[in-house]
Amino acid sequence: MQAEIITIGDEILIGQIVDSNSAFIAKELNKIGVSVYQITSIQDDKQHILNALQESNRRSQVVIITGGLGPTKDDITKHTLCHYFEDTLKQNKTVLSHIEMLFKKFVSTPISDLNRLQALVPTKAEVLHNSFGTAPGLWMEKDGTSFISLPGVPFEMKGLITNEVLPRIIEKYERPHIIHKTIMTYGLGESAIAMKIENWENNLPEEIKLAYLPSLGRVRLRLTAKGKNKEQLQTRVNNEAKKLYPLIGDIIYGEEEDDNLEAVIGKMLTQKQMTLASAESFTGGKIAEQLTAISGASKYFKGTVVSYSTESKINVLGVDENLVKEHSVVSEEVAVAMAKNVKQILNSDFAVATTGNAGPTKGDSEEPVGTVFIAISTPELTFAQKFTMGNHRERIVQKSVNKAFEMLQKEILKF
Amino acid sequence: MQAEIITIGDEILIGQIVDSNSAFIAKELNKIGVSVYQITSIQDDKQHILNALQESNRRSQVVIITGGLGPTKDDITKHTLCHYFEDTLKQNKTVLSHIEMLFKKFVSTPISDLNRLQALVPTKAEVLHNSFGTAPGLWMEKDGTSFISLPGVPFEMKGLITNEVLPRIIEKYERPHIIHKTIMTYGLGESAIAMKIENWENNLPEEIKLAYLPSLGRVRLRLTAKGKNKEQLQTRVNNEAKKLYPLIGDIIYGEEEDDNLEAVIGKMLTQKQMTLASAESFTGGKIAEQLTAISGASKYFKGTVVSYSTESKINVLGVDENLVKEHSVVSEEVAVAMAKNVKQILNSDFAVATTGNAGPTKGDSEEPVGTVFIAISTPELTFAQKFTMGNHRERIVQKSVNKAFEMLQKEILKF
Numbered sequence: 022m023q024a025e026i027i028t029i030g031d032e033i034l035i036g037q038i039v040d041s042n043s044a045f046i047a048k049e050l051n052k053i054g055v056s057v058y059q060i061t062s063i064q065d066d067k068q069h070i071l072n073a074l075q076e077s078n079r080r081s082q083v084v085i086i087t088g089g090l091g092p093t094k095d096d097i098t099k100h101t102l103c104h105y106f107e108d109t110l111k112q113n114k115t116v117l118s119h120i121e122m123l124f125k126k127f128v129s130t131p132i133s134d135l136n137r138l139q140a141l142v143p144t145k146a147e148v149l150h151n152s153f154g155t156a157p158g159l160w161m162e163k164d165g166t167s168f169i170s171l172p173g174v175p176f177e178m179k180g181l182i183t184n185e186v187l188p189r190i191i192e193k194y195e196r197p198h199i200i201h202k203t204i205m206t207y208g209l210g211e212s213a214i215a216m217k218i219e220n221w222e223n224n225l226p227e228e229i230k231l232a233y234l235p236s237l238g239r240v241r242l243r244l245t246a247k248g249k250n251k252e253q254l255q256t257r258v259n260n261e262a263k264k265l266y267p268l269i270g271d272i273i274y275g276e277e278e279d280d281n282l283e284a285v286i287g288k289m290l291t292q293k294q295m296t297l298a299s300a301e302s303f304t305g306g307k308i309a310e311q312l313t314a315i316s317g318a319s320k321y322f323k324g325t326v327v328s329y330s331t332e333s334k335i336n337v338l339g340v341d342e343n344l345v346k347e348h349s350v351v352s353e354e355v356a357v358a359m360a361k362n363v364k365q366i367l368n369s370d371f372a373v374a375t376t377g378n379a380g381p382t383k384g385d386s387e388e389p390v391g392t393v394f395i396a397i398s399t400p401e402l403t404f405a406q407k408f409t410m411g412n413h414r415e416r417i418v419q420k421s422v423n424k425a426f427e428m429l430q431k432e433i434l435k436f
Numbered sequence: 437m438q439a440e441i442i443t444i445g446d447e448i449l450i451g452q453i454v455d456s457n458s459a460f461i462a463k464e465l466n467k468i469g470v471s472v473y474q475i476t477s478i479q480d481d482k483q484h485i486l487n488a489l490q491e492s493n494r495r496s497q498v499v500i501i502t503g504g505l506g507p508t509k510d511d512i513t514k515h516t517l518c519h520y521f522e523d524t525l526k527q528n529k530t531v532l533s534h535i536e537m538l539f540k541k542f543v544s545t546p547i548s549d550l551n552r553l554q555a556l557v558p559t560k561a562e563v564l565h566n567s568f569g570t571a572p573g574l575w576m577e578k579d580g581t582s583f584i585s586l587p588g589v590p591f592e593m594k595g596l597i598t599n600e601v602l603p604r605i606i607e608k609y610e611r612p613h614i615i616h617k618t619i620m621t622y623g624l625g626e627s628a629i630a631m632k633i634e635n636w637e638n639n640l641p642e643e644i645k646l647a648y649l650p651s652l653g654r655v656r657l658r659l660t661a662k663g664k665n666k667e668q669l670q671t672r673v674n675n676e677a678k679k680l681y682p683l684i685g686d687i688i689y690g691e692e693e694d695d696n697l698e699a700v701i702g703k704m705l706t707q708k709q710m711t712l713a714s715a716e717s718f719t720g721g722k723i724a725e726q727l728t729a730i731s732g733a734s735k736y737f738k739g740t741v742v743s744y745s746t747e748s749k750i751n752v753l754g755v756d757e758n759l760v761k762e763h764s765v766v767s768e769e770v771a772v773a774m775a776k777n778v779k780q781i782l783n784s785d786f787a788v789a790t791t792g793n794a795g796p797t798k799g800d801s802e803e804p805v806g807t808v809f810i811a812i813s814t815p816e817l818t819f820a821q822k823f824t825m826g827n828h829r830e831r832i833v834q835k836s837v838n839k840a841f842e843m844l845q846k847e848i849l850k851f
């Protein structure tokens with residue numbers, strides 16, 4: 022059971038947007054045992070779309086197409102589908118009244134003829150209800166392949182996939198089970214890990230595949246198994262994962278597909294009924310943002326002070342002005358003071374603080390670009406560590422945020 | 437002059453990572469006049485890689501391949517290239533000594549045989565120096581097509597594209613000019629804009645294409661022109677863009693490809709030598725994070741207080757406890773107090789504050805999910821507006837951040 026994804030839109034081919042739709046669709050298809058063979062991104066060009074439809078028709082049973090369903094002239098997917106399926110467009114009354122309802126309820130401008138055009142659908146298509154927008158999904162079939170055309174707006178596409186597309190695929194196709202397990206590690210490089218688990222890797226059962234996914238100080242180890250018996254597969258994958266602990270247990274911090282360290286920290290704090298605050302300089306609120314991206318964070322996350330200027334470190338966080346003068350604003354002493362003070366001000370059990378220089382210019386300190394201090398304050402102690410994070414602004418910030426969560430998790434574990 | 441991008445990696449096809457490499461490469465190629473015909477993402481599978489190489493060979497003069505060059509067993513790109521080019525791998529001494537140098541300088545673990553394997557390259561390949569990592573780029577040619585294989589690690593890939601690949605393409609191929617201009621708008625929907633500019637759109641010169649790119653309360657209008665005479669193209673695009681101002685000038689906030697509202701605000705504040713601070717509740721630091729993502733933000737951005745809990749709104753921001761009791765924490769009055777107080781505490785000219793309920797649970801207030809208040813404080817006044825942002829956590833936050841920047845920019849304009 023094999024699927025393909027075709028994303029249509031000039032904006033992808035000129036690099037103006039990153040195609041995140043495909044990742045979502047691929048993930049959802051995988052969960053129900055459908056392998057994605059290929060993702061193809063193409064321009065809003067009739068002949069090119071026709072070629073892509075033809076090629077995918079030969080290869081896959083399900084083809085999901087996103088984009089090009091908007092009301093404006095640059096969107097040609099619907100017309101091209103009509104050409105490919107030798108079909109014509111006809112107004113669909115249910116879609117039209119849905120569009121009229123949406124406009125009445127949510128839009129301040131009156132409905133236009135352009136908006137009404139979105140109610141035109143190919144006569145051979147099954148219409149998939151788009152509760153979040155005006156362009157409906159379309160399900161069409163040819164030579165044993167299902168073609169499913171969806172709008173490119175991510176949140177409309179997601180609604181359609183979840184509510185309309187997946188249930189139909191599950192009903193229509195028999196699928197094997199695909200099991201993924203991702204072991205999350207930090208603090209050791211890809212090849213150093215590979216050396217430590219070499220024997221284990223060589224002895225993996227044939228139906229289990231291993232992949233290394235390195236990123237900014239972390240490596241994810243992904244185990245994939247495919248087969249008919251779901252429980253048996255799950256057991257085998259779990260057994261193999263367990264064998265990793267004696268080998269690299271010290272660097273493993275989670276083993277769920279969507280685990281990230283922030284979520285792990287959130288779970289730990291919730292369980293222990295303890296709280297966290299942060300004081301951020303060059304990380305500019307990124308620690309807070311990643312923490313609060315998790316629903317329910319208000320239970321354990323008290324807040325952040327982003328003290329981007331030296332002045333605010335003194336005024337808001339109450340860092341001693343002399344401390345700054347003596348040690349410079351990028352120093353172990355200031356990091357420690359920031360963590361201690363924010364913990365007190367926000368009345369939390371733990372605190373994390375960052376001060377450093379992310380470049381490209383030097384800012385308020387003499388420390389070279391890439392020098393950062395990360396401080397952790399716990400109910401028992403406060404300490405800071407110095408790091409050299411390279412010279413790439415974005416990477417310095419993200420590596421430091423990752424490192425801060427790593428340090429934090431190790432400390433929270435002790436309580 | 438046409439190119440393709442092939443990204444290799446199971447992690448893309450199972451949706452574990454979003455392929456952002458392609459967007460970067462497409463953007464860079466476009467800048468030098470190379471059109472990207474297609475982006476294809478495929479699995480780490482020998483036959484599939486071979487098929488993709490063959491197909492792209494028929495269509496395009498330049499094929500850029502990323503991924504599958506790591507030191508571990510799941511990476512098979514190099515071996516597959518050898519098969520396709522009827523070639524063998526041979527140790528490259530320059531690459532080997534570069535790998536040894538990197539390990540000595542940056543890695544705490546000793547170099548292993550696995551790492552040394554990365555110095556093996558196809559004998560027919562021109563080696564492209566990867567200053568940031570151990571896997572070199574490879575440039576190989578077949579039947580008039582250049583195949584360029586690069587590591588998938590984004591920052592290594594970016595270095596290779598910029599320093600090695602683009603200069604070689606510029607030297608080797610004659611290219612037309614591609615001009616893009618993107619007009620950034622807010623506050624009006626895609627089809628409402630289309631109605632207002634219908635005549636203009638119908639009268640666009642043939643060589644200029646228009647695309648609508650809507651996203652969370654903003655619509656970007658992208659003009660693209662392609663031809664031999666760069667200056668003439670630029671003039672024509674500029675002339676057409678100018679004609680938009682009498683039609684929709686009130687909703688345009690910028691017209692550079694990379695313009696975002698934060699950057700526009702940054703430029704305005706820098707020019708006026710004025711400063712900004714923020715107090716964020718449910719936006720969790722995202723306003724601060726987007727502001728500080730811009731290099732040089734420390735000149736005008738004083739900092740943020742992320743007061744995620746009611747307690748911190750009172751303790752850190754000094755919001756009157758009675759005000760919270762009387763009006764609830766999600767209210768116009770609290771938003772106004774947050775903006776006023778953070779402006780004073782951080783000693784800034786402007787401040788923006790957010791309080792609201794992003795869901796999925798109700799939190800500390802009785803307001804329904806999606807209700808938010810955004811307050812702006814200027815040197816002259818402070819006010820807050822109420823919005824209903826739907827019921828999707830991520831979208832509530834991002835729409836509110838966008839709206840906050842929109843309100844802020846309008847106020848800063850007055851000074």
